[in-house]
Amino acid sequence: MSLVSPMTGDTRLGFDRKVTLPGPFLLESGQQLPTLDIGYETYGALAADGRNAILVCHALTMDQYVAGYNPRTGKPGWWPRLVGPGQPIDPERHFIICANVLGGCSGSSGPGSINPATGERFAMSFPVITIRDMVRAQAALLDHLGVGVLQAVIGGSMGGMQALDWAVAFPDRVRSVVAIASAARHSAQNIAFHEVGRQAIMADPVWAAGNYAPDLPPASGLAVARMAAHITYLSESGLMERFGRRLQNRDALGFGFDADFQVESYLRHQGLAFVERFDANSYLYITRAMDYFDLAEPHGGQLAAAFAGSKTRFAIISFTTDWLYPTAESKRIVRALNAAGAAVSFVELESPHGHDAFLLEAPEMNRVVDGFLRAGA
Amino acid sequence: MSLVSPMTGDTRLGFDRKVTLPGPFLLESGQQLPTLDIGYETYGALAADGRNAILVCHALTMDQYVAGYNPRTGKPGWWPRLVGPGQPIDPERHFIICANVLGGCSGSSGPGSINPATGERFAMSFPVITIRDMVRAQAALLDHLGVGVLQAVIGGSMGGMQALDWAVAFPDRVRSVVAIASAARHSAQNIAFHEVGRQAIMADPVWAAGNYAPDLPPASGLAVARMAAHITYLSESGLMERFGRRLQNRDALGFGFDADFQVESYLRHQGLAFVERFDANSYLYITRAMDYFDLAEPHGGQLAAAFAGSKTRFAIISFTTDWLYPTAESKRIVRALNAAGAAVSFVELESPHGHDAFLLEAPEMNRVVDGFLRAGA
Numbered sequence: 001m002s003l004v005s006p007m008t009g010d011t012r013l014g015f016d017r018k019v020t021l022p023g024p025f026l027l028e029s030g031q032q033l034p035t036l037d038i039g040y041e042t043y044g045a046l047a048a049d050g051r052n053a054i055l056v057c058h059a060l061t062m063d064q065y066v067a068g069y070n071p072r073t074g075k076p077g078w079w080p081r082l083v084g085p086g087q088p089i090d091p092e093r094h095f096i097i098c099a100n101v102l103g104g105c106s107g108s109s110g111p112g113s114i115n116p117a118t119g120e121r122f123a124m125s126f127p128v129i130t131i132r133d134m135v136r137a138q139a140a141l142l143d144h145l146g147v148g149v150l151q152a153v154i155g156g157s158m159g160g161m162q163a164l165d166w167a168v169a170f171p172d173r174v175r176s177v178v179a180i181a182s183a184a185r186h187s188a189q190n191i192a193f194h195e196v197g198r199q200a201i202m203a204d205p206v207w208a209a210g211n212y213a214p215d216l217p218p219a220s221g222l223a224v225a226r227m228a229a230h231i232t233y234l235s236e237s238g239l240m241e242r243f244g245r246r247l248q249n250r251d252a253l254g255f256g257f258d259a260d261f262q263v264e265s266y267l268r269h270q271g272l273a274f275v276e277r278f279d280a281n282s283y284l285y286i287t288r289a290m291d292y293f294d295l296a297e298p299h300g301g302q303l304a305a306a307f308a309g310s311k312t313r314f315a316i317i318s319f320t321t322d323w324l325y326p327t328a329e330s331k332r333i334v335r336a337l338n339a340a341g342a343a344v345s346f347v348e349l350e351s352p353h354g355h356d357a358f359l360l361e362a363p364e365m366n367r368v369v370d371g372f373l374r375a376g377a
Numbered sequence: 378m379s380l381v382s383p384m385t386g387d388t389r390l391g392f393d394r395k396v397t398l399p400g401p402f403l404l405e406s407g408q409q410l411p412t413l414d415i416g417y418e419t420y421g422a423l424a425a426d427g428r429n430a431i432l433v434c435h436a437l438t439m440d441q442y443v444a445g446y447n448p449r450t451g452k453p454g455w456w457p458r459l460v461g462p463g464q465p466i467d468p469e470r471h472f473i474i475c476a477n478v479l480g481g482c483s484g485s486s487g488p489g490s491i492n493p494a495t496g497e498r499f500a501m502s503f504p505v506i507t508i509r510d511m512v513r514a515q516a517a518l519l520d521h522l523g524v525g526v527l528q529a530v531i532g533g534s535m536g537g538m539q540a541l542d543w544a545v546a547f548p549d550r551v552r553s554v555v556a557i558a559s560a561a562r563h564s565a566q567n568i569a570f571h572e573v574g575r576q577a578i579m580a581d582p583v584w585a586a587g588n589y590a591p592d593l594p595p596a597s598g599l600a601v602a603r604m605a606a607h608i609t610y611l612s613e614s615g616l617m618e619r620f621g622r623r624l625q626n627r628d629a630l631g632f633g634f635d636a637d638f639q640v641e642s643y644l645r646h647q648g649l650a651f652v653e654r655f656d657a658n659s660y661l662y663i664t665r666a667m668d669y670f671d672l673a674e675p676h677g678g679q680l681a682a683a684f685a686g687s688k689t690r691f692a693i694i695s696f697t698t699d700w701l702y703p704t705a706e707s708k709r710i711v712r713a714l715n716a717a718g719a720a721v722s723f724v725e726l727e728s729p730h731g732h733d734a735f736l737l738e739a740p741e742m743n744r745v746v747d748g749f750l751r752a753g754a
Contacts, residue, residue, distance in 0.1 A: 220580035
């Protein structure tokens, strides 16, 4: 797959980049990081007029490997259906940037980073971060890359939260926002599911208050956290259609506690596979950042006030069977944007796949994103 | 609260009874129990014509203390709104029986029982049981109490599953069935949530393959299991209304991992309180029994065939915001009963409280149950 690697010899650009930006990097909590590491990738080239830069923001457990090849998993990137040659976000036309979020575990500063003051991993001494902190870290990366105004910021789920926050934090620096299967705040139910996951991790004695050895992570707790979360990414009807009550490798009930049903076996696999690719402490920090997210909070609960005077264009997309970030939350954003006089298009797409729909084959989503980006190019 | 304790001196009747029925008690798995312990309560007196007996079946984590006083918690029973003087199920008019389910931890045979063959607790050597096994244990109790045909079997959630199964297992022994917030099978999503809970328990090293000391249970794992389950008992809107994003004992975000939000604090409390009153191994066995439940399975997936020729009257009740056993599952039962030519009334009640609605103040539910029971008395 050609992602139009730059021929400039500019080592800032290309696959699997990492930069350490000088600090201190001040956080919303009032704490600061001594320096700021960012793992990222770029595809395509910045146009002479600088107007073709698109920032892709990733969801909770994703990373900077949005297209192309993920060197950690040996698998393709996580959004090849939307980002790549011939796709709506196309390295032939766009300069594409995707960065691992602050707090993550794929090259950016997070609880797994070494604290220069101690020479040890931060672990739980890493400061609590927010979606705004993630966005400000991305802005610092853009400064480093020489990108001024973005043509667009796009993301699904937590990526959509970052995209929305970009329009609030840097209104003059983003011309278009695409927020897919997302929300402007975390609901009580969203917080509750995250809290279950955190408690599962913290209940694992191997977690040891965050001070586990990197090669001996709290696998049991993290797997349970992932299993609980994974259910919320799928729809009830999708689960029923895909697994129903079908048995796993047997003809009759086993009358035991092995995985009798395919859905059990699938969930256990999801839990175990996740442990291979994600850090437990990062899971704690990033879920916390999502729980803290509420764009209306600094404005007395008035979401429209957060977008007051916005010149940014917005595309808000939801999916019919997404019960994690349901259409009602997207409509709440749309109402607020309308009230703020912002340009917004909204579409609810049919899908049986629940929240995960945004990552799957979704031709309609591609058409909507493509049309929206071309109209604002 | 007067529950009309019998004046007969019959020690089989009354509060907080326990009986050991001679075995062997054959189970659906083909295994058997040497004897059958049942913890139960009765209220009221059997009429001379024997036609006023009502069996109340409890849900996953409940027990035989449906009305009156729970000697284990020191609190009132779990369904005082439906069972008690002046309520639709009234000890002045009905002979009421409620038994702890087989597999439970409140007096009935379960993994915490002593295996007479070894003198040790069964723990995970207890055979896997099913809803049908629970129902057959209840039938054995009725034999012991001299109750032939039941006026009604009633239950919510897993209690509703037992009630439905009564009509299939003992069609000549039950005149009416009331199944509230229930289902005729466990869906893939239902199984998935249970599997998360089981994995959380089994991931707790204190669980020790089930061989924990009774006074040193796998509290962390069981609490996480309860937290995950508890979210499914409430509606998203109910959680938002009750807790929203309100902070716990503070004015601003704490930027830490303590319970910042009220919903976190509430969930943690639910988890901890549950550990005090429920056994982890029982949780494994009873969730497994629910997962195995599918009335249509022995009939090639044709639910109507399970009820073929049924003379029993049915009342099926669902709640608008119950996403654990949604109205669609109740309607599936109603369609099958109609196809089987059975007498069935169905009502979906408005409630903001999700699955838990059946346990809460629900005047409409009371009117429906009262009318249904009186019509068939």
